[in-house]
């Protein structure tokens with residue numbers, strides 16, 4: 001039997017649910033792509049990317065066969081490229097180990113790269129109507145308010161309570177789980193918003209102690225503030241004959257798979273001289289290439305997860321009598337020399353794109 005909360009949510013959703021491109025399909029591949037894109041990205045931003053991505057990669061086989069660089073190009077602009085890499089790896093797994101069909105089993109789903117409990121349960125319930133509850137950012141806020149849960153939501157105890165509540169909303173067997181999950185997600189994102197929930201429009205108001213007490217400012221408990229770490233990094237803009245040295249970030253590094261100017265941590269360098277020396281040594285060590293580091297020509301700030309980074313860009317040249325390392329350009333894509341137009345075609349890190357924009361401006365202003 002359906003719980004009264006689930007029944008009220010589904011009745012409301014029938015009249016008020018938004019018509020989104022990934023709703024109304026039972027294609028697990030399409031649902032999976034939408035779920036991965038929607039992680040940390042707003043619906044309105046995702047829609048055009050989702051449409052373009054599916055035009056190019058209409059099924060899991062086409063995605064699995066595509067080169068990683070091309071997947072990144074269709075992802076560029078959504079950020080968090082780790083998601084794109086995992087999407088690509090998971091597509092290969094589905095093709096190699098599951099005959100191109102998404103598994104219908106939670107454990108098998110969880111073994112795919114980038115698929116956690118929420119994504120697995122969402123795909124299984126939306127595509128196959130299997131009986132799994134869901135907990136993600138919007139529903140966990142909603143459930144916390146329905147439970148009047150006072151503890152921070154990040155603890156294991158809280159997560160267990162929220163998942164238990166989610167599983168209690170869906171039937172143990174029979175149909176309807178997909179719709180229930182979509183309904184509670186929609187109420188969480190559209191009605192039970194973080195700061196000013198619209199209780200007067202909410203179908204769950206009769207079940208909600210938080211609304212009755214007016215305690216939305218304390219339920220859920222505010223997150224503890226993120227500890228920010230400041231870093232200083234330097235990038236070498238190594239130029240030769242109108243081309244710059246570019247490097248693909250490796251697995252285990254920030255932005256793995258994306259391209260960037262060679263950059264290194266200089267947080268411990270206490271002078272300009274120390275920075276130049278560290279940069280020259282780092283390029284020599286990584287690329288077997290001697291360089292002369294010139295002026296710091298540009299600086300920018302950007303943030304990645306809990307790091308706030310100041311990036312200083314230094315012009316650098318290859319000493320005239322030194323030969324250009326044969327390593328660069330001969331190792332199958334780890335590093336290459338690119339002119340500005342070729343850089344445009346690379347899947348660049350977000351700060352790499354900003355440096356490229358600046359470099360283009362500088363190059364055009366000196367040639368005008």
Ligand code: SF4
Nearest residue numbers: 192197199202208211
């Ligand atoms: S009644 Fe208000 S606080 Fe309670 S679930 Fe609905 S919107 Fe959220």
